[in-house]
Structures are given as C-alpha cells and as structure tokens.
Amino acid sequence: MADAAVRKDAGMAEVERLRAELETQRRLAEGKERQLERYASDLRETFKAERARTDELHASYVATVRALTNAVEVRDAYTGKHAERVAAYGLELTRHIDPELARDPQVEFGFLLHDVGKVAISDGILFKPEPLLTEERILMRRHAVIGYEIVCDIPFLSEAALIVRHHHEHWDGAGYPDGLAGEEIPFAARIFSVVDALDAMTTDRPYSPKASLAEARVEIAGKSGTQFDPSVVAELNRMPDRELEQIKATIT
Numbered sequence: 001m002a003d004a005a006v007r008k009d010a011g012m013a014e015v016e017r018l019r020a021e022l023e024t025q026r027r028l029a030e031g032k033e034r035q036l037e038r039y040a041s042d043l044r045e046t047f048k049a050e051r052a053r054t055d056e057l058h059a060s061y062v063a064t065v066r067a068l069t070n071a072v073e074v075r076d077a078y079t080g081k082h083a084e085r086v087a088a089y090g091l092e093l094t095r096h097i098d099p100e101l102a103r104d105p106q107v108e109f110g111f112l113l114h115d116v117g118k119v120a121i122s123d124g125i126l127f128k129p130e131p132l133l134t135e136e137r138i139l140m141r142r143h144a145v146i147g148y149e150i151v152c153d154i155p156f157l158s159e160a161a162l163i164v165r166h167h168h169e170h171w172d173g174a175g176y177p178d179g180l181a182g183e184e185i186p187f188a189a190r191i192f193s194v195v196d197a198l199d200a201m202t203t204d205r206p207y208s209p210k211a212s213l214a215e216a217r218v219e220i221a222g223k224s225g226t227q228f229d230p231s232v233v234a235e236l237n238r239m240p241d242r243e244l245e246q247i248k249a250t251i252t
C-alpha cells in the first residue's frame with residue numbers, strides 16, 4: 001500500500017514537472033515569436049527608409065541633370081525645349097527597341113545632356129544665322145568632347161557621358177569626334193542620333209525651314225546605313241505618327 005502511494009506521488013510529481021516544463025517552453029516560444037515580429041518590423045522600417053533615401057537620391061540626380069541641361073537651353077531661344085523633347089522621343093524609341101535599356105536612368109540623363117558641351121561654345125558661333133565656316137564648324141564640333149569631359153567624372157553619369165561624346169558619330173564612320181562605326185558606337189547614342197535629327201528637321205531653325213514628320217521620315221530613311229543604324233531607323237518607321245506627334249504637342 002505504502003509503495004503504491006509513493007509511486008502515485010512520484011507520478012503526480014512527474015506530471016507537474018512536465019506541465020511546468022511545457023509552460024516554460026510555451027513562454028520561450030512566445031518570447032521568440034515576439035522577437036521575430038520585432039525583427040520583421042525593424043526590417044520593414046529599414047526597407048522603407050532605404051527606399052525613401054533611394055528616391056531622394058534619384059530626385060537629386062534628376063535635379064542636377066536638369067540644372068545642367070537648362071544651363072545650355074537657357075542660352076538658345078531657337079532650340080527651346082529641344083533637349084527635353086528629344087529625350088522624350090529617344091526614350092519612346094528605346095522602349096520600342098529595348099525596354100530594359102529604356103529603364104536605365106543614365107540613358108535619359110545622356111539624352112538630356114547631349115549638348116551640355118555647348119556651354120563652352122561662343123555666342124558668335126552658336127547663334128550665327130549663316131552656315132558656319134570650316135574653322136567655326138571645327139570649334140562647334142568640340143561640344144561633344146567638352147560635354148563628355150564635363151560629365152564623365154560624375155559617377156552617376158559615367159554611362160550617360162558616352163552618349164554625350166558619341167551622339168554625332170555616323171554608322172558609316174564619317175561622324176565625330178572619334179569616327180566610330182557600326183556597333184562600335186554605343187547603342188543608346190545610335191538611337192539618340194536618329195531622334196536628334198528628327199527633332200532638328202521638324203523644328204524651326206534660323207536657316208532651314210521646318211519639315212513635316214512625313215518629310216523627316218523620308219530624309220532619315222535615306223540616311224539609313226550611312227548616317228544612321230538601319231535597325232534603329234526600321235524601328236522608328238514602325239512607330240506610329242501619333243506617338244511622335246503627341247510628344248511634339250506636349251513639349252514645345
């Protein structure tokens with residue numbers, strides 16, 4: 001009898017010990033769960049703050065690029081919003097050709113800044129109403145390299161700088177400043193040179209009358225394979241007039 005009572009007490013004690021252990025485990029699990037929730041919440045906050053910092057940084061990049069672009073455009077009443085409009089044409093065409101490339105902010109920055117080197121070109125040459133003399137043309141052509149030198153050391157513009165440098169290269173190698181040909185020319189610069197010509201042709205200039213979009217398309221097609229990359233011209237031909245006209249009507 002006494003042994004049975006002792007075994008019963010021992011059994012009860014074991015049950016109590018197991019209960020206590022379970023309770024301890026439950027509390028530990030609760031504690032860990034709360035800790036994990038805190039980690040998750042901290043991570044969410046960190047991510048949000050990081051996102052805000054990235055957005056802020058991007059906004060300051062855009063503001064810097066706009067300031068540089070305006071430094072050129074404010075001098076030239078004829079071109080007006082040329083850089084902004086040509087960048088919009090260029091991005092739209094790039095989206096048709098390679099959407100991934102169009103998402104690279106440096107492509108837009110390069111398009112906007114293409115003529116930043118003109119800040120170093122004298123008014124006498126920049127605004128000369130007559131065609132330029134040979135030596136004046138040589139000076140004018142320096143804007144591509146000057147622009148490159150202005151932006152190439154800025155880390156967030158290192159790729160954009162290549163568009164600035166090579167936006168006057170020709171597919172057949174007859175362009176400047178480096179006489180690159182074909183695929184040696186950065187692809188974004190090849191896209192840009194087509195829309196740069198399109199905008200120049202369809203905008204009022206001191207000594208060349210404005211062409212219609214249809215006329216500009218014919219002229220550009222005529223230079224496919226010589227001045228322009230044929231694949232880029234082919235893609236421009238596939239772009240509906242209304243897409244280009246909408247950009248022209250919005251950015252004047």
Ligand SMILES: [Fe+2]
Nearest residue numbers: 114115167168
């Ligand atoms: Fe230029």
